[in-house]
Amino acid sequence: MHITFLGTGTSQGVPVITCPCPVCHSADSHDKRLRTSALVTDSGGNNILIDIGPDFRMQMLNNGVQHLDAILVTHAHRDHVGGIDDIRPFNWTQKCNMEIYGNREALSTIRHDYHYIFDYHQYPGLPEATLHDVSDCSPFRVGNVTITPVSGMHKDLPVLGYRLVDDQGQRIAYITDMNHIDDREQEKLIDVDLLVINALRKAKHFSHFCLDEALEIIGRVHPKRAFLTHMSHEMGFHAVVDKTLPDNVRLAYDNLKISI
Numbered sequence: 001m002h003i004t005f006l007g008t009g010t011s012q013g014v015p016v017i018t019c020p021c022p023v024c025h026s027a028d029s030h031d032k033r034l035r036t037s038a039l040v041t042d043s044g045g046n047n048i049l050i051d052i053g054p055d056f057r058m059q060m061l062n063n064g065v066q067h068l069d070a071i072l073v074t075h076a077h078r079d080h081v082g083g084i085d086d087i088r089p090f091n092w093t094q095k096c097n098m099e100i101y102g103n104r105e106a107l108s109t110i111r112h113d114y115h116y117i118f119d120y121h122q123y124p125g126l127p128e129a130t131l132h133d134v135s136d137c138s139p140f141r142v143g144n145v146t147i148t149p150v151s152g153m154h155k156d157l158p159v160l161g162y163r164l165v166d167d168q169g170q171r172i173a174y175i176t177d178m179n180h181i182d183d184r185e186q187e188k189l190i191d192v193d194l195l196v197i198n199a200l201r202k203a204k205h206f207s208h209f210c211l212d213e214a215l216e217i218i219g220r221v222h223p224k225r226a227f228l229t230h231m232s233h234e235m236g237f238h239a240v241v242d243k244t245l246p247d248n249v250r251l252a253y254d255n256l257k258i259s260i
Contacts, residue, residue: 001145001170002259003040003194005252006059009033010200010232011079013055023233030238030253034059035079036176036230038196042166046143048072050162050174056083062255067094070142073102074176075159076109084114087127097128099142103135103149103160134160150188152178155207163188170260172196173223176230179207186221193260195223196252198230211235218249227252 007013014033015024023031035053042048046069059065068090074080087098100110110131111118117127134140137149137160150161154177161175171192175181178198189195197217200208208230209217218226226249235241235251242251 001040001042001164001166001168001172002257003038003172003174003196004063005227005229005254005256005258006037006039006063007034007053007055008229008231008252008254008256009035010230011035011077012232014231014233016233019233021233023235023237026237028237028239030251032254033231034254035082036198037080038174038229039063039065040145040164040172040174042144043168043170044144046145048142048145048147048164050074051080051176052083052087053079054082057086060086068098070099070101072147072160072162073100073106073110074161075154075157076102076106076113077154077177080177081106081110081113084110084117084129085127087129088125091128097130099132100129101132101134101140101147101149103151103158104133105158106160107131107133148188150175150181151185152181154178163192172260177208179205179209179213181217186217189217189221189223192221192223193225194258195221195226196229197226199228199235200230201232201234202236203234211241215246215249218246224248225258226250227256227258 034055037051040048148163173192174196176198199214
């Protein structure tokens with residue numbers, strides 16, 4: 001199983017439009033961040049997308065993705081679901097609906113914002129999707145992977161992370177846009193080969209984990225490796241911050257692929 005970081009930035013991406021800061025004008029490709037998304041590929045070649053933001057089209061083209069078996073939605077803020085209309089090419093080539101999983105809050109927003117997909121219509125060429133409510137956090141299967149939702153909060157919005165375990169026992173946990181996760185849900189992050197967790201910036205934030213909070217959770221659940229994602233330009237230069245982290249923790253960057 002491996003994971004490809006399709007995007008590692010916040011809702012504005014990096015660089016931020018009109019921003020004069022040095023990070024936004026960095027020449028280092030590691031400091032160029034599309035909106036946060038990841039692709040997990042299991043041992044059978046099944047592709048599971050985590051979040052489908054407004055950069056989805058370019059992320060698929062940049063990484064040569066030819067098929068998608070499912071989409072896991074963490075929550076329905078625009079930077080995480082703004083690319084849903086672009087599932088159409090996969091509908092055409094795979095000749096089936098796209099399977100989308102999320103909690104009831106996310107699915108309600110998707111039904112509202114993309115009502116033209118789900119309303120009765122006879123217009124050809126619209127996206128086709130089947131929504132699956134996994135609010136109860138019961139495990140489900142996609143391809144060779146058992147997926148267990150992980151519940152947390154993004155300020156006052158319930159959001160989901162996901163623990164993915166393939167048939168070979170390889171374990172990935174992925175959470176983003178959280179600023180709180182209770183002890184029971186944190187137990188789902190224990191004993192994973194790879195933990196991906198959001199770290200918006202160094203300073204504390206009202207709706208996202210900051211760097212110290214993310215490192216505290218990593219220290220508590222002891223993954224073999226951890227990568228930080230959903231980073232703003234306020235985190236600083238990749239080359240500088242990455243050197244300050246514990247040995248098993250790194251900053252993720254766009255198009256990074258990690259094999260488990």
